[in-house]
Amino acid sequence: MSSAALTVKELHVAYGESKALFGIDMNTQVGEIVACVGRNGAGKTTLLRTIAGFLKPTSGSIIADSTNLVGLKAFAVAGMGIKYVPQDKKVFSQLTVKENLELGSYASGDYNWTPVTDYFPKLKLLMDRKAGHLSGGERQMLMIGRAILGAPKILLVDEPTEGLAPSVVGQLKEVFQDLAKKCTLVIVEQNLPLVCAIADRVYALNNGKIVAELDDRSSIKPEICEQYL
Amino acid sequence: MSAVRWWASLALPFALLALLRVFLPLPFAIEVVLVSIYTIGCSFLFGRVGLISFGQPAYLAVGAYAAAFYFTDFGSNPYIGILIGCAAGAVASLLIGPIFVRLRSDYFALVNLALAVIIYFLMQKALAPLTNGDNGMWFLTSLEPTPLLDLTRPDHFFVFALLVGFLVWAFYKYLDGSIYGACCLGTKINEDKLTFLGYDNFSIRLMAFVIANTTTALAGALYAVYLGFVSPEITSPTRAVDPVVVAILGGAGTLFGPIVGAVAYTGMKDVLSRIFGNWELFIGFLLVVIMLSGEQGIWGTLEPQLKKLIMRKLP
Numbered sequence: 001m002s003s004a005a006l007t008v009k010e011l012h013v014a015y016g017e018s019k020a021l022f023g024i025d026m027n028t029q030v031g032e033i034v035a036c037v038g039r040n041g042a043g044k045t046t047l048l049r050t051i052a053g054f055l056k057p058t059s060g061s062i063i064a065d066s067t068n069l070v071g072l073k074a075f076a077v078a079g080m081g082i083k084y085v086p087q088d089k090k091v092f093s094q095l096t097v098k099e100n101l102e103l104g105s106y107a108s109g110d111y112n113w114t115p116v117t118d119y120f121p122k123l124k125l126l127m128d129r130k131a132g133h134l135s136g137g138e139r140q141m142l143m144i145g146r147a148i149l150g151a152p153k154i155l156l157v158d159e160p161t162e163g164l165a166p167s168v169v170g171q172l173k174e175v176f177q178d179l180a181k182k183c184t185l186v187i188v189e190q191n192l193p194l195v196c197a198i199a200d201r202v203y204a205l206n207n208g209k210i211v212a213e214l215d216d217r218s219s220i221k222p223e224i225c226e227q228y229l
Numbered sequence: 230m231s232a233v234r235w236w237a238s239l240a241l242p243f244a245l246l247a248l249l250r251v252f253l254p255l256p257f258a259i260e261v262v263l264v265s266i267y268t269i270g271c272s273f274l275f276g277r278v279g280l281i282s283f284g285q286p287a288y289l290a291v292g293a294y295a296a297a298f299y300f301t302d303f304g305s306n307p308y309i310g311i312l313i314g315c316a317a318g319a320v321a322s323l324l325i326g327p328i329f330v331r332l333r334s335d336y337f338a339l340v341n342l343a344l345a346v347i348i349y350f351l352m353q354k355a356l357a358p359l360t361n362g363d364n365g366m367w368f369l370t371s372l373e374p375t376p377l378l379d380l381t382r383p384d385h386f387f388v389f390a391l392l393v394g395f396l397v398w399a400f401y402k403y404l405d406g407s408i409y410g411a412c413c414l415g416t417k418i419n420e421d422k423l424t425f426l427g428y429d430n431f432s433i434r435l436m437a438f439v440i441a442n443t444t445t446a447l448a449g450a451l452y453a454v455y456l457g458f459v460s461p462e463i464t465s466p467t468r469a470v471d472p473v474v475v476a477i478l479g480g481a482g483t484l485f486g487p488i489v490g491a492v493a494y495t496g497m498k499d500v501l502s503r504i505f506g507n508w509e510l511f512i513g514f515l516l517v518v519i520m521l522s523g524e525q526g527i528w529g530t531l532e533p534q535l536k537k538l539i540m541r542k543l544p
Contacts, residue, residue: 054421078427090422092415099411106408107427146426 011060038205052084053077093132108150137168204228267448270441276482279417284341290464292449318446369457480526
């Protein structure tokens with residue numbers, strides 16, 4: 001029997017006077033891949049950033065490991081094993097790939113890079129290269145690689161395939177499917193074929209509200225998801 | 230990098246600094262070493278952590294006055310005076326750091342400048358019965374000669390300052406190559422990215438603040454021992470920009486930038502001030518040129534060229 005990894009209840013978030021999320025309810029079971037889909041401005045990134053502790057909700061709760069994450073600093077949330085991989089693919093460009101991974105290792109106490117290089121063998125060849133000189137796909141590999149150090153419990157991934165070549169997207173798909181055996185993934189993604197291929201549960205967002213929850217694999221299809229966008 | 234190469238790359242610039250003593254007057258050589266130590270904290274904060282501080286004279290004064298109070302009221306051993314100056318810098322940074330490092334870069338710069346102004350008027354007016362106001366505190370003759378390196382002798386003091394400088398640079402070189410050094414750069418580039426990994430930016434900045442200002446206080450205590458005199462002029466707000474200028478001139482955030490900047494700045498001050506009354510004008514023009522040519526400073530521009538040259542020569 002699966003247990004809850006992350007439970008979001010009645011979450012309201014605002015940027016000053018401007019409200020962004022209205023009463024979001026979300027349940028994620030351990031080992032699930034949960035996808036959030038929606039148009040630009042629907043509130044997907046806001047939802048992930050709030051879970052990661054970068055935004056303080058006006059009300060509601062976010063429960064993981066029997067702890068309410070609301071009010072915790074972002075670094076404390078990361079310290080609990082809830083890692084956020086942001087959308088913009090900005091790594092520490094002045095540091096090498098190795099130094100970027102070392103930062104991840106030091107923070108998590110995990111110096112075993114084998115899982116990272118197993119998932120992304122290309123990174124082995126790029127260890128001494130400045131991260132600023134990597135391609136978009138390589139940066140994404142580095143960011144995900146850095147985030148999985150320390151065996152996170154929940155991985156929050158924001159638009160991981162945006163602007164990437166189809167071959168890299170295919171590689172990421174396999175990585176996410178394998179990662180789901182070890183942790184829970186919450187992915188914000190606009191690539192519906194990818195979402196439908198890997199997600200166990202899909203939340204469709206529109207104007208800051210959840211307009212649909214699909215938790216039956218047979219109903220998670222691009223044409224069905226598209227209706228809610 | 231092997232341990233031998235690590236230490237050799239550090240020893241070479243200090244050997245060159247020691248040569249200054251042979252070719253140039255002793256006071257000039259001492260001034261260069263002290264200005265270098267004074268500037269490295271500011272350079273680290275600015276270039277490595279992204280915090281620009283116009284308040285370094287305040288921390289210099291904390292170290293200098295702490296040593297001066299010890300020499301006038303409690304003892305006469307220069308080594309103990311220097312240790313007390315350092316400790317005062319660390320304590321002061323730990324007390325005010327938690328408030329200051331919460332501020333963003335521009336406000337951080339200004340609040341530090343405000344601190345320098347406050348310390349200046351405290352030493353000049355409010356605490357004048359203790360500090361003798363503008364007349365300063367004199368203790369040159371009461372300093373106790375010390376064995377091995379007698380710090381009351383300028384030639385011995387130069388050797389001591391050089392050794393202290395060497396250890397300070399070894400520490401900063403270690404920091405540069407450490408995870409903490411990478412975290413400092415990370416907090417400068419994008420603090421959110423560090424937070425994703427589970428780092429607390431506040432702690433990183435506070436630690437950098439304490440390290441940098443303790444080094445500055447060390448320079449203040451060294452000045453106190455060398456001059457045997459401390460006055461409010463040391464924290465004058467009109468000199469607040471000096472360490473920033475030296476850091477930029479040499480190359481902020483680079484390891485040896487403060488030394489190169491100190492040589493250039495002290496040299497220009499010495500040479501140009503004999504010819505022109507307004508020598509600062511040349512520094513101003515030089516800074517504009519440096520900023521327009523990529524903000525790398527003298528060492529920041531030279532270092533990659535030198536590295537290329539050395540790599541070509543090495544088998």
